[in-house]
Amino acid sequence: MSKAVKAAIIGSTGYGGVELIRLLAHHPQVEVTSVISSSSAGAPIAEGFPHLTEICTDILDDVDPALIRSKAEVVFIATPPGIAARLIPSLLAEGLKVIDISGDHRLKSRSEYETWYKKEPAEQQYLDQAVYGLCEVYGEAVHGVDLISNPGCFPTSALLGLIPAVQEGYIDHSTIIIDAKSGVSGAGRGTSVGNHYPEINENFRAYKINKHQHIPEIEQVLSDIAGEKVLTTFTTHLVPMTRGIMSTIYATVKDGHTVEDFISLYSNYYEGRKFVRIRKNGTWPATKEVSGSNYCDIGFSVDERTGRITIVSVIDNLVKGAAGQAIQNLNLMMGWDETLGLNFVPMYP
Amino acid sequence: MSKAVKAAIIGSTGYGGVELIRLLAHHPQVEVTSVISSSSAGAPIAEGFPHLTEICTDILDDVDPALIRSKAEVVFIATPPGIAARLIPSLLAEGLKVIDISGDHRLKSRSEYETWYKKEPAEQQYLDQAVYGLCEVYGEAVHGVDLISNPGCFPTSALLGLIPAVQEGYIDHSTIIIDAKSGVSGAGRGTSVGNHYPEINENFRAYKINKHQHIPEIEQVLSDIAGEKVLTTFTTHLVPMTRGIMSTIYATVKDGHTVEDFISLYSNYYEGRKFVRIRKNGTWPATKEVSGSNYCDIGFSVDERTGRITIVSVIDNLVKGAAGQAIQNLNLMMGWDETLGLNFVPMYP
Amino acid sequence: MSKAVKAAIIGSTGYGGVELIRLLAHHPQVEVTSVISSSSAGAPIAEGFPHLTEICTDILDDVDPALIRSKAEVVFIATPPGIAARLIPSLLAEGLKVIDISGDHRLKSRSEYETWYKKEPAEQQYLDQAVYGLCEVYGEAVHGVDLISNPGCFPTSALLGLIPAVQEGYIDHSTIIIDAKSGVSGAGRGTSVGNHYPEINENFRAYKINKHQHIPEIEQVLSDIAGEKVLTTFTTHLVPMTRGIMSTIYATVKDGHTVEDFISLYSNYYEGRKFVRIRKNGTWPATKEVSGSNYCDIGFSVDERTGRITIVSVIDNLVKGAAGQAIQNLNLMMGWDETLGLNFVPMYP
Amino acid sequence: MSKAVKAAIIGSTGYGGVELIRLLAHHPQVEVTSVISSSSAGAPIAEGFPHLTEICTDILDDVDPALIRSKAEVVFIATPPGIAARLIPSLLAEGLKVIDISGDHRLKSRSEYETWYKKEPAEQQYLDQAVYGLCEVYGEAVHGVDLISNPGCFPTSALLGLIPAVQEGYIDHSTIIIDAKSGVSGAGRGTSVGNHYPEINENFRAYKINKHQHIPEIEQVLSDIAGEKVLTTFTTHLVPMTRGIMSTIYATVKDGHTVEDFISLYSNYYEGRKFVRIRKNGTWPATKEVSGSNYCDIGFSVDERTGRITIVSVIDNLVKGAAGQAIQNLNLMMGWDETLGLNFVPMYP
Missing domain, CATH: 3.30.360.10 (Dihydrodipicolinate Reductase; domain 2)
Known part of the structure; x- marks a missing residue:
């Protein structure tokens, strides 16, 4: 049974990336079709994360917008700050929907970003375009957009x-x-x-x-x-x-x-x-x-x-502060119930 | 949508019990209809386990076989050793299917139980009846039985x-x-x-x-x-x-x-x-x-x-060593796929 | 070589008590001559705290002011709150110097103590007598007194x-x-x-x-x-x-x-x-x-x-917040250098 | 009051090195006169280890056998394996006594060292000369020697x-x-x-x-x-x-x-x-x-x-498995009581 949406994850070898894989494994409408890491491309993701043995047998892809577009409609960016700003124009140009967990599109002011992040900011048009996805507050604004900036933890x-x-x-x-x-x-x-x-x-x-x-x-x-x-x-x-x-x-x-x-x-x-x-x-x-x-x-x-x-x-x-809220944003973006695939009971103890 | 099987959990205020609640929340065929604790009966389970707030709003029931039967077809026993041996005859008499996680029915010899557990053993007929549910080894034998003894961790x-x-x-x-x-x-x-x-x-x-x-x-x-x-x-x-x-x-x-x-x-x-x-x-x-x-x-x-x-x-x-294998046993007992509701990706890190 | 001061520790089976034993083992002027616990009297202290095997071979004494006086000149009280208030009058009457780590003599107002501790306060005269031993602030006041109230952590x-x-x-x-x-x-x-x-x-x-x-x-x-x-x-x-x-x-x-x-x-x-x-x-x-x-x-x-x-x-x-500051107070009380026996390098990592 | 022996520590920015500093601070006969680190020479040791603030205000020296000899009679080597083998000939030539914690002189066979350590072994004469300082077993042999190989943890x-x-x-x-x-x-x-x-x-x-x-x-x-x-x-x-x-x-x-x-x-x-x-x-x-x-x-x-x-x-x-036994070896080497400066009570809890 094919799922509604195909998703790619840039930064799959970080903790946010593998958490997306963990959570999306339970999502009824989303299938992860590409796990991406510029540093480890070509290696099986389970090599660095053996907990994924036999669960995610994918080989890590390199970062290539056209390749991503051939495999997916939605892309999560779970890299450290400073990378998403460079990638997003071409991802959007490919017609991908983007959920940026990295922090590059949260601050609306380029100079504020430079002051606090000490990195080159994204271009203003993308800062303007990005909707800040604090779901319980700005969830309505997320519906149907192409670029969501996932809030910091x-x-x-x-x-x-x-x-x-x-x-x-x-x-x-x-x-x-x-x-x-x-x-x-x-x-x-x-x-x-x-x-x-x-x-x-x-x-x-x-x-x-x-x-x-x-x-x-x-x-x-x-x-x-x-x-x-x-x-x-x-x-x-x-x-x-x-x-x-x-x-x-x-x-x-x-x-x-x-x-x-x-x-x-x-x-x-x-x-x-x-x-x-x-x-x-x-x-x-x-x-x-x-x-x-x-x-x-x-x-x-x-x-x-x-x-x-x-x-x-x-x-x-890693969940409400990163991967979970990113999926909640995807749900809202798609017009689905925001809880879809996210009904995890806290693990206690 | 009503689920196929209603389940009760005796010992719901222990770690094995709350883990059953966590895992069964994702099971497509099982609904937990009674959470039971002799020591805390009458209190909401979420009072002692606030992670269950708004997830399990049930009040803890006392241990009462007839009441259990009125609510459930299957009962998990997740108490410390020494209790299941006393309860199981009346639970079986009510027609309940029982999965005993407590250890009281693992050893086939009453004297061995006495030697190692320093407690009064179950009656021999129940020790004989209980199938040792190490799924990957004895899984065939579990199908259709009424009393499963879940292996120790x-x-x-x-x-x-x-x-x-x-x-x-x-x-x-x-x-x-x-x-x-x-x-x-x-x-x-x-x-x-x-x-x-x-x-x-x-x-x-x-x-x-x-x-x-x-x-x-x-x-x-x-x-x-x-x-x-x-x-x-x-x-x-x-x-x-x-x-x-x-x-x-x-x-x-x-x-x-x-x-x-x-x-x-x-x-x-x-x-x-x-x-x-x-x-x-x-x-x-x-x-x-x-x-x-x-x-x-x-x-x-x-x-x-x-x-x-x-x-x-x-x-x-708490999963393969207790609650998870118990659900796997329920799946096998019922003739379902043994993985039903158990496809959790390990939480790493 | 006999040391200058003999000390007893009431509450030796708590963490504050065993920390006093650990620290005082290095003190050049103080010898622990009685370890006291009402709950475990008669047992070797190393039975409950095997790290003291062959280091402190003492049997725990019961709480008995006259016995304490026969063995020691100074007594540390490292019990939970509510006990020191009852013991101190008789300890002082025996001529012992007392350092109370328990908190019973910190608040000068009996009604404040009742409000916050929900216990019966010490008598006012002892609250008045006790000097609050925050060494770097009130260290001068500690010199020569008989009753010190050690600050909370x-x-x-x-x-x-x-x-x-x-x-x-x-x-x-x-x-x-x-x-x-x-x-x-x-x-x-x-x-x-x-x-x-x-x-x-x-x-x-x-x-x-x-x-x-x-x-x-x-x-x-x-x-x-x-x-x-x-x-x-x-x-x-x-x-x-x-x-x-x-x-x-x-x-x-x-x-x-x-x-x-x-x-x-x-x-x-x-x-x-x-x-x-x-x-x-x-x-x-x-x-x-x-x-x-x-x-x-x-x-x-x-x-x-x-x-x-x-x-x-x-x-x-347990050190500056309890046993260490108590020893620092003893040093000041005795007119010694406040650092005597306390030159421990932090244990890192 | 001057202490009997001056000691230098090569590898002072590792855990074994700072543990030597912690323990030797209590030693009545040993003074640390040089802390050495090739990677951090010129920086205060407390910069990388702030727990030593105001305790060890030394600047890290570079590794220089003549300089070491001008400051110390004994040198501890607490580096990773592969370094001591290169250093020890010149240290011994300077007339220093050496306690090697690094492992380079434990195996008597050069080929065994190569097989298991995958590094270039020390020269055979130093492997022969080094006494294996498992104090309670070979302590007699340590007395008076110039090169001790401290056992592994x-x-x-x-x-x-x-x-x-x-x-x-x-x-x-x-x-x-x-x-x-x-x-x-x-x-x-x-x-x-x-x-x-x-x-x-x-x-x-x-x-x-x-x-x-x-x-x-x-x-x-x-x-x-x-x-x-x-x-x-x-x-x-x-x-x-x-x-x-x-x-x-x-x-x-x-x-x-x-x-x-x-x-x-x-x-x-x-x-x-x-x-x-x-x-x-x-x-x-x-x-x-x-x-x-x-x-x-x-x-x-x-x-x-x-x-x-x-x-x-x-x-x-880090103590009996490294720095503590090294000091115990120094004590035995010097003909002192093996417990000198090592009477630390275990820190519990």
Whole structure:
């Protein structure tokens, strides 16, 4: 039985790429017809990823837009930043639909990209064309487009935890502080002393403080939602674990809103959106409770002593923070149910 | 759309129980209609397992055979040892089909059970009736029966790694040594100092040396295969990880068989059995390469210097070592394809 | 060669207690003459802690003030909260010097203790008598006293990271937010599902948000330093590791102070205090970089965009956050060099 | 106060090198006067290892035998294999005493070295000159020599667990199987996908089966002890932890020896040797119980059913398996007490 859509994955030898393969194996309408890696072309993908033995027996293709077009209608780009910007014009010219997970098309401003990514930005027309696929917020805009920019992992958890409150003015958006923690898979498969096992294990580390390229992405979206420029303090930490992101978010509450008000606001905002789960009062999600799944779980605590709210938002960085949301975007792009092929129960323990 | 079979899970608040829930959520023919826990009856299962929020909204039932029968046709028992032996007579009397994951019906001898489990054994008629569901070996015998005893986690990895060689006489079965390593989830959710996080993390420990209750289970099957009494040395170790079992198996090779002979023997033996993957010469599987999936991966090395073979066999203890094989047994019991609902790609990394 | 001081340890079968034994084995002036545990009295301590085999061959004593006095001059109390409050009057009456690590004598207000600890507080006279032993801040006051209350683990890291800035008015103390992360040993050796290995491993969790008993301790000290009531937002998280605390601290900078100003301020404040190390601009400490040692390392980042400072402060919760600082307090109490017996190099990796 | 001996460390930016710095900081007779790294010469060592901030403020020297001689009398070589063989002639020519941790001088046969290490061997005269410093076995021979070859980490744990039984003929040495497990620090600080955090965490892996360069080292020593050629089966595994090695050793018992016989034999053999601790019957050591210390702990189980013994031997690979034993060798070389400066209590938890 042939499936509706044929998909190619550029960057199949990265963690985002193999996660797409894992998830798409369950998708009723999508078939992966080309796994692509410029560095390992010609080798079987299962050689570098033996967990795919007998599951994905494909040989890795080189990056060749015409070849991709001959095999697929949709292409996911799961490379490190700086590559998608160069590839996308020719992919679009071939008539392919593109979902860019790499980050090259998230910031609308070329100079912001240069400042934070320290790389050559994409051309402005593609930055303008790319729709930012934060599904529960901008999902309508994704329908039918050709180029989707998949949100970053940290922004996904932070923004889903902040947007309803910012939009409705429940918090003073000049007071937002996001203390984020991530598992190590977020840094990809490229090795470095910083991600060497003995340096991470039994260790907890902050990095790129006030320098992370997800800061302008978060602010761009919050400013869009708030209708005025929003600045945030955002810190990233590495947790000795592989998967998972938690954003612990702080802000000053306005108008005496209670924790019940927030729970009610978020429950309404995300009504009908299966992948956001609002936790009940007095409980907060842990990262493992969404591991392997496309969920973003959110919990709240309001401290009357200080007038501040603490919002805890968790995702699996490789699923809702990358491959899962990319598939959710494909579903929306195609006009399918956004949950199609994504009903994974979190793997616990 | 109603599914073909309704299933109940006794022991739903253990790790085996919630893993059944996770896996069965994807099964096209099985619906979980009752989650059961004597200790937590009346509470929503998602209270103790928040990863199931909005996924399984069921309230835990108490253990009541008539109630189970009113809701289900098949029942999985995922309790600690010593409970299934008491429950099964009334469950069978109700006309339920039973898959016992607990271990109470694996040993055919009551006295052996008493010796190794230090508990009161099941009645002999049920020990006789229970079919030992090591699917790739005894799968034919499972078809249509009412009572299946699901193999232990260590025996599954050890036996799948040994049976072809023992059956064909490629190794001297008086020389078998199994050095097994397991993640901590194998010990269940019950707390103890031994499984307290700070005692396991950054630690590696042997336990129950020459005393583990899986020893007689392994020997019972190997003796059945060999046609004579087989004794083995078997050691268990706790690895600072949650999931995964590796059995590193040693034996003296007979008749000068080479590693290629073993690979060929095993490939033939397991031909058509999707969940056993034989690794190619010079490579061995790691536990993460089967994590979250129903695979058992096996690799080999023959040392000409010593005349010994080293066999490496890995599984996810909660899937192929428990819930996954239990579903595979249900599939075989029902006459379905054994892979139905079990095509999970390993979660890597 | 006899040592100057004989010490007893109440609570020797907890993690704080065995850490005292580990550290004091290197102390040139202190000999441990009694290891005490009400729950395990009569058993050799090495039975429950085999790492002490042939190192500490003592049998655990029961809690008996007169017996303690016959063996020791100083007693460390490393029990859970709620016990020291009952024991200390009789220990002091025996003429023993007491260092209380348990937390019972940190809050000066009985009603605050009741509110946050949900236990019966110590009598007011002992709360008044106890000197709060945050060595680098109140070290002078410790000299010669009989009762020291050792600071909590989170407060130690947070306060050492905040006090110079609060004292000198470099930050707006109404804006302080402390996002703290701890290894699991901080919760002690008592088992619970929450600290069961499979629930912690590959997981990151927030807990006791706005409810932690270390909040009033932090505020009590900051208010003392500031000369007015200071409220803070404080969140605790569990990291899948055994040892280590990081406090990531946020506040609004006053008077345009730069990161260099902060580094200079802290370097001066802690001059001559070996156990506080100020990191140079652009670098921040990781928890493993102080593991097993009595150091508290602090790094800074000032964000000109938002006008906020981020302060990163790390300790080993069992050393500087418990046993190590307790010994440092003993040293100060005795008039010795505060570093005596505490010159452990962090264990890395 | 000046210390008796000045020491230099070649390979100070590896894990073995920084562990020497950590341990020697406590040594009453040794001062580290030069930290050396060809790759990072000119940089402060604390730059790459911030845990040494304010502890070791040295700038890394380049490798220069005359310079080393001007600063030190003893030199430790803690480089990867293949470097010491080139350096040692000139170091010895300068009159330095050398302790080689790198492995280049362990195998007495140049061809064996080439076969297993795939590198150019040292010259025969230095292989002949080097004394194999397994302290509890060959400690007498170390006294006063100029060149010591420090044993490998796996061989240390395996040999201490085997030698008394092999020497006294308690086991059939043709049946020896060593199933070894190691933390990841054993592979050094050099990065590779295989030691990348997400590939190791929550994973258990076998590697170099029947190919590990420690096999001939183990066999060379056992053959020397047995007085005839001994072959062994030896398997290495990577455990998701940083420190620690366990060797689980199997052999057929001769002459009906009981577990008590073995405990008695080993207790006598290691009498007076502080760093080997024999565990009592029915208990076995875990790796964390020796972490950070120079102990090797050994436990036993004899299975009467199979006639085999299981021996469990654990060390900290960076201490007794590298830097600690190197210092123990220095102590013996100098005629000091072998425990000098090495009385570290294991860090637990």
